[in-house]
Amino acid sequence: MMQRIEVTPRIWQRILNLRSARGKEALNGHLSAEEEAALQLYGPLARRDAGPLTLAQIGQSLDGRIATPSGDARDVSGPDGLSHLHRLRALVDGVVIGVRTALHDDPRLTVRHCEGGDPARIVIDPQGRLPDEAMPLRGDGIRRIIVQGVDRARPRGIEVIRLTPNGGWISPAAIMTALRRAGLGTLLVEGGGRTIAGFLEAGLIDRLLVTVAPVIIGAGPQGLTTRDPIQTLAQAMRPETRVYSLGSDILFDCDLGRSLGREKAVPPSRQDAALQS
Template structure:
């Protein structure tokens, strides 16, 4: 595991890389921990060179794989540095995507508050129009707001509606990614919940997956990735994995196969073995 420590200098370099300054490289004078912080976020800041959108996901969970209690309390799952990590991921994205269940349960703001950087566009996948108009994710604050839906329901003024077909209440992740890319949102963070992330993972769309683990045991409650069980470990997804220590949390940085083809990635892990089963959520 590589201890990682973010500094103002490293974050400024990452933001420059995010802005398109491709020649940005780590400074030889940086400490090992500062270099580790750069290496953790640089793939997100670079994004993709081609026309396809670059999609990455972030899951914050407990030691026993829970993201909330059975009553839905998820406020303190991630530690101090785990929360800062999430906000850095948001700051490096053009858009942050959540499913409507997460929007209804957590009522998140999805803004950048714990690091320097602009808040990304906020996207809610709401096929049947369940999201209320007063949800915080739709609040007008200067950031773009989009709702992906399959129904004919009006949204508050200023909210962009992305109308896509559905099948049994499910909108294909491939269609969502392409629709957002056509609207200029090419670097996309899929933040939650577990069903939504699993949908993009099994569709082979994720280029990167960050699993942030905090040192607490909840005992019961929803899991971070809602994936189906497999019969044999030989069939498990084993992405190339790098491990970083962020003081209060540990981040598993999983690099999926080129093009996000999670279903065929069989790269050996580094530092740990991560078995990820894939299914349609």
């Protein structure tokens, strides 16, 4: 059953309080069903008492596209889908993107459509291709991290994590281990589709959030394309899923296991899946 969410100022403040360990403060007044749904969706993502958590968010069209063939992805998500993405950024310690996304979109990765602080910005750049002046690396007081497979110097203030690539790729498991050691507990893998798929195949995603906007693109890159495709539907992941109406977009909130205490069903052949996009 689909639930409609409404993120009122009082509910969002309560969720931010959960993030800052002040979540026991009471709410005054009756909560609407839509407010309860918002608390149900975002509350568990804000908590810090359940250990590290890795989220992935992807916004796509009705036909599963994330951009046009030319790469235009600016309006794939509707305004409510965009606000949802910024809420996720406000709730995590760091946002992870691949170098292709960084080069093509030059994203700011900041929180602008809701109240909340900006997360650390993390770019996976195996070949060291990202220019130092790229938006994700700009100096604005927010932590900046680049995961590289080459010895390339970066300007002062940019943290460099040097990991050995394998055939031009860096293992998602190695990346995750390094980021945890760097003190980043709750992470959002935001793009691109190949980067999300790499972490997904490696069994490193706890919650996969997919927003679908009512637009048909017809061609262009798909949301998720794994490197090790399954042969039968019996092998497909079938996560427990809640469905929410955000307004302009529909959200599928997929629980991949850890938050419910279940072992993730990831085929052994996928444990070492890697990425570079």
